[in-house]
Amino acid sequence: MKSNGTTPHVPPRAHRALTGWGRTAPSACDVTEVRSGEELDAVVSGALRSKRSVVARGLGRSYGDAAQCAGGVVIDITGLDSVLDADLETGVVRVGAGMSIDALMRAFVPRGWFVPVTPGTRHVTVGGAIAADIHGKNHHRDGSFCSYVTRLSLATPSGRVEVSPEHDPELFWATAGGMGLTGIVVDATVQMLRVETATMRVDTERARNLDDCLTRMIERDGEYRYSVAWIDCLARGPKMGRAVLTRADHARLEDLPPARRADALRFDPVVRAQVPVTPPSGLLNPMTVAAFNELWFRKAPRSRAGQLQTMATYFHPLDGIGSWNRMYGARGFVQYQFVVPFGAEDALRDVLTRLSQGRMASFVTVLKRFGPADPGPLSFPVAGWTLAFDLPVGPLSTGPLLDALDETVAGAGGRVYLAKDSRLRPELLETMYPRLAEWRATRDRVDPTGLFVSDLSRRLGLVSTPRPRRASRPARGRTKPEAQEKATS
Amino acid sequence: MNDAMGMPQTAVVVGGTSDIARAVLRTLVARRLRRIVLVGRDELGLAAAAKELQALGTVEVDTITFDVTDTDQLPAVVRDSSTRLGQVDLVLVAAGVLGDQARDESDPEAVARVLATNFTGTAAVMTAFATVLRRQGHGRMVVLSSVAGVRVRRANYVYGASKAGLDGFALGMAEALRGSGAALMIVRPGWVATRMTEGLDPAPFATTPEAVAADVVAGMERSTPVVWSPRPLRFVFAVLRLLPAALWRRLPG
Numbered sequence: 001m002k003s004n005g006t007t008p009h010v011p012p013r014a015h016r017a018l019t020g021w022g023r024t025a026p027s028a029c030d031v032t033e034v035r036s037g038e039e040l041d042a043v044v045s046g047a048l049r050s051k052r053s054v055v056a057r058g059l060g061r062s063y064g065d066a067a068q069c070a071g072g073v074v075i076d077i078t079g080l081d082s083v084l085d086a087d088l089e090t091g092v093v094r095v096g097a098g099m100s101i102d103a104l105m106r107a108f109v110p111r112g113w114f115v116p117v118t119p120g121t122r123h124v125t126v127g128g129a130i131a132a133d134i135h136g137k138n139h140h141r142d143g144s145f146c147s148y149v150t151r152l153s154l155a156t157p158s159g160r161v162e163v164s165p166e167h168d169p170e171l172f173w174a175t176a177g178g179m180g181l182t183g184i185v186v187d188a189t190v191q192m193l194r195v196e197t198a199t200m201r202v203d204t205e206r207a208r209n210l211d212d213c214l215t216r217m218i219e220r221d222g223e224y225r226y227s228v229a230w231i232d233c234l235a236r237g238p239k240m241g242r243a244v245l246t247r248a249d250h251a252r253l254e255d256l257p258p259a260r261r262a263d264a265l266r267f268d269p270v271v272r273a274q275v276p277v278t279p280p281s282g283l284l285n286p287m288t289v290a291a292f293n294e295l296w297f298r299k300a301p302r303s304r305a306g307q308l309q310t311m312a313t314y315f316h317p318l319d320g321i322g323s324w325n326r327m328y329g330a331r332g333f334v335q336y337q338f339v340v341p342f343g344a345e346d347a348l349r350d351v352l353t354r355l356s357q358g359r360m361a362s363f364v365t366v367l368k369r370f371g372p373a374d375p376g377p378l379s380f381p382v383a384g385w386t387l388a389f390d391l392p393v394g395p396l397s398t399g400p401l402l403d404a405l406d407e408t409v410a411g412a413g414g415r416v417y418l419a420k421d422s423r424l425r426p427e428l429l430e431t432m433y434p435r436l437a438e439w440r441a442t443r444d445r446v447d448p449t450g451l452f453v454s455d456l457s458r459r460l461g462l463v464s465t466p467r468p469r470r471a472s473r474p475a476r477g478r479t480k481p482e483a484q485e486k487a488t489s
Numbered sequence: 490m491n492d493a494m495g496m497p498q499t500a501v502v503v504g505g506t507s508d509i510a511r512a513v514l515r516t517l518v519a520r521r522l523r524r525i526v527l528v529g530r531d532e533l534g535l536a537a538a539a540k541e542l543q544a545l546g547t548v549e550v551d552t553i554t555f556d557v558t559d560t561d562q563l564p565a566v567v568r569d570s571s572t573r574l575g576q577v578d579l580v581l582v583a584a585g586v587l588g589d590q591a592r593d594e595s596d597p598e599a600v601a602r603v604l605a606t607n608f609t610g611t612a613a614v615m616t617a618f619a620t621v622l623r624r625q626g627h628g629r630m631v632v633l634s635s636v637a638g639v640r641v642r643r644a645n646y647v648y649g650a651s652k653a654g655l656d657g658f659a660l661g662m663a664e665a666l667r668g669s670g671a672a673l674m675i676v677r678p679g680w681v682a683t684r685m686t687e688g689l690d691p692a693p694f695a696t697t698p699e700a701v702a703a704d705v706v707a708g709m710e711r712s713t714p715v716v717w718s719p720r721p722l723r724f725v726f727a728v729l730r731l732l733p734a735a736l737w738r739r740l741p742g
Contacts, residue, residue: 017626017670024493028626028670064493070576070626070670281711331711334493394711399494399520422493425521455627458576459490459498 010042011035018074021325022063023332024393024422027070027455031057035079037153037160037186044155044184044451047073053453056184058125059100062132063335063390064422065455066179072453075184077127083107084187091192092150097127097185102319104190109267109311113192114250116148120366122269122316127185132419133177133379135386137226137248137315140369144381146176147374148191154183157451169375174442177379179418181452181463182443197264199251200226200314205303210241210349214385217245217369225249226314232293233365233389234286236356241349243367244300248314255308269312274322281329281394289361318364327363328392334422336402337388339370339381340414347412348385351405355389358401362389377435377442380417388420399423418456426460440464490576491629495709496521497578501570503557503614504584506534508683509633511541512702513581518545520706522579525550526570529584557584557610558602567617580618580630584611585651587685593647600647607651612658619662622671630666630673631705632659636717639677639726643738663714676705678718694719 013030030052034040047054053072060067068074080096081103087093091113095104102122104115117129117136124134130152135144151164154175161183163172175182203224207213213229221227224247235242256264318324325333340347355362366388373382391398406428409416415432416424430436443463450463457463491497498521502510505527514525525542527535532554539550551573555566571577588603615630622628637645638652656675663673678701680692701718708716717723729737 017668022493025491025495026627026670027490028668065490070490071624072626332493393493396707396710399496399710403520423496426498455490459492 009039010046011039013073018057018060018068019332020062020064020066020068020422021060022334022390022393022422023325023328023330024334025065025455027065027068029069029072029074031074031076033076033079037080037155040075040077040080040155040184040186041160043073043075044157048157048449048451054184054451055454056097056127056131056180058098058128059123061121061124061128063420065459066132066419066421067128068455069453070455070458077184078125080127080186085189088113091194092189093192094151094187094189095126096187097130097152098125100125101129104192105267105311108192109195109198110265112195112265114195114311116191116193117142117145118315120316121319122312123319126188126190127180130176130185130188131178131180132417133374133376133381134419135370135381137228137368139381140221140227140371141225143371143374144176144379146173146376146379149176150189150191152188153186155186156183156446157449158446160186161446170442171446173374173376174378174439174446176374176376177418178376178439178443179378179456179462180454181457182446183452195250195265196253197251197256198267198311199256199260199264200248200309200311201251201255202246202248202307202309202314203305204301204307205245206297206300207241207243207245209235209239210243210352213241213243213245213367214345217367221247221369223247227368229367230296231352231365231367231387232297233352233355233360233362234290234293235297240356241352242297244297246314248309251308255306267311269310269316269319271322272320275324275326278326278330281331281392284328284361284363284392286359286361289363292363328390329394331393333390333392334398334402335388335390335420336405337386337417337420338405338409338414339384339386339417340409340412341382341384344384344412344414347408347414348387350408351387354401354405358397360389360391360398360401362391365389377439378418378433380415380419382415384414386417388417418460418462421456421460424460429460429462436462491578491627492521494520495629495712497629497709498522499524499574499576500579500581501526501528501574501577501618502581502583503528503555503611503618504582504633505529505552506531506538507583507585507633508685508698509678509681509701509705510581510583511538512698513631513705514538514542515545516702516706517579518542518548523548524574526573527552528555528566528570530554530556557614558605560610560613563613563617567614567621571621576625577618577621577628579628580615580622582611582615582618582630582632584614585633585685586648587645588647590645590647603647604651604654607648608654608658611655615659615662619666619671619673623666623669626670628671629709630662630671631709632673632675634659634675634677636677636679636722636726640730640737642740672712674705674708674712674714674716676701676708676716676718677722679722681718694722694725 057067080098085094535552641649704718
């Protein structure tokens with residue numbers, strides 16, 4: 001098929017089963033790769049005409065089902081990966097939504113500009129970063145990604161709109177953390193962060209237990225731009241929550257040894273190893289993880305200041321291992337991340353106690369402090385403690401344990417992170433996200449017919465989709481509780 | 490939608506009064522299951538099953554009276570149940586009759602009836618729902634087979650052959666569904682104490698609907714392609730399958 005001036009080229013589709021990074025709950029969709037904003041617009045309007053559901057997908061690093069749409073159309077936006085505009089004086093860049101944090105860093109770190117926020121992997125797109133309003137190790141100080149987005153172009157059912165915190169702030173902030181359900185980000189303008197080097201100056205210290213860790217974080221996190229604690233999730237008793245704290249700032253030029261100053265902004269991370277095949281589920285179990293944790297804790301210095309590390313080593317250690325998600329075996333894994341407000345430390349302690357008592361073998365357990373929330377009604381971060389861990393699917397205790405943790409988290413006024421969710425009980429969504437109704441109102445304004453749908457939105461009932469029409473023929477027999485009757489209209 | 494643990498939010502059950510199906514549903518309602526369509530022949534039995542499920546929590550249950558051998562009605566039943574559910578996360582195929590071996594083996598019509606219910610009718614139902622799952626791009630079908638079909642015995646060859654046919658059909662369909670987003674799981678229970686087996690002598694490894702349900706739900710969580718219940722039967726039948734006919738014939742029961 002050839003494109004001409006009037007009718008945009010409509011890219012081909014491939015029917016494929018997709019999963020998130022956790023490799024659970026596959027669903028089949030028609031995947032369309034777009035290479036330009038015009039192609040994207042054409043696919044969106046085509047889907048609108050043929051009444052098909054649509055969601056955008058970037059690099060597929062959401063752990064659950066956020067970037068798939070069973071039976072619908074998935075628009076792969078990784079082809080929108082160009083730098084459209086860059087001001088190297090001010091660090092304001094306009095890039096395609098498919099550009100990854102990795103590509104952004106490779107393009108701009110050598111020129112002295114770092115991304116304002118990076119998650120634990122560089123392999124997320126800017127579009128995905130906005131849809132999940134991602135956070136990094138600097139949230140306590142700098143907030144989340146969308147605070148640095150000054151403008152974005154959004155493909156909606158009624159066409160392309162330009163939104164910013166000043167122009168239609170309602171839609172802008174509904175899109176920040178809106179999980180791709182308010183439209184598809186085509187390109188965005190991002191304020192980058194000035195750095196002198198591509199090196200981090202890292203302070204490491206060990207904490208004896210959870211209380212020690214929290215105290216150390218409260219007392220001295222403010223001195224660092226970046227802070228994170230790795231937690232030994234299997235340590236029990238007086239050692240429960242023992243941790244290795246790594247806090248860092250960007251190294252200044254004078255922090256580097258003179259020999260390295262000439263090439264201070266060099267950034268060329270490599271993948272060191274690859275998980276070549278999927279090992280049997282169960283390789284990561286309480287025994288292997290406990291052994292690893294012991295080693296990791298002991299390997300860390302009790303206290304070391306001013307160590308120089310590359311950006312990749314400090315921010316993205318797991319990116320050094322290709323396809324690390326295979327480690328959990330064919331059944332896949334779930335990642336659970338929640339935040340509870342400051343003052344709800346008991347809930348945090350409770351979760352960690354149940355994790356360690358239940359011998360839940362999480363390979364990576366990470367604790368961090370969040371600073372104030374941004375205005376996004378569905379944006380995950382709120383001021384408080386956030387804990388993330390992953391668990392393999394398979395052990396039958398995992399599901400009920402996580403269900404119990406949901407209750408604790410919701411009860412403490414906390415919430416789980418939708419970009420990582422793959423199993424939340426839908427009934428708790430509104431408790432965790434009290435501004436859901438406000439978000440839905442904005443979403444219904446831009447997408448009244450419910451074009452944008454994902455497996456996540458269906459599973460959690462995120463969007464107020466009209467209930468399926470009843471069969472025209474009267475039912476032959478029907479019993480229904482009263483309470484449900486209202487919800488069906 | 491099925492979640493990461495394979496737990497469905499909606500289900501249609503063909504053979505909605507089956508004791509095993511009811512036990513499975515009770516377990517799933519405690520997890521994520523909120524909307525159910527029960528399909529079956531026995532209108533009163535379906536109503537009782539629906540009532541039991543509603544007593545367990547906020548769950549919406551519809552019933553449809555239907556005989557799996559009634560192929561003419563099948564498209565309407567499939568359309569009806571999928572419309573009511575929106576997304577069909579789970580299709581639990583549990584329709585089946587035991588028949589009366591002693592009488593059936595000299596009654597051609599009875600043989601045809603057992604086979605039509607357990608095999609051909611059920612296979613038609615599976616085919617219709619497989620189309621739904623394929624179109625949706627997700628969902629799981631769980632088919633209740635039986636160890637009786639693994640190696641058919643003289644003592645219940647009518648029932649056994651019907652389950653052998655069903656089991657083979659389901660294995661083939663599971664392969665055909667690969668890559669479609671949908672999946673199919675086969676369940677091979679041993680002797681289960683249910684209404685179906687009431688008054689019969691239990692066979693070795695006899696079990697209960699609740700125990701089978703626990704194995705089924707565990708299989709769903711782990712995406713197991715074939716669930717044996719109880720589990721040791723898998724190894725028992727690995728041996729029995731290969732037993733010389735002269736020995737096989739002498740086995741009790």
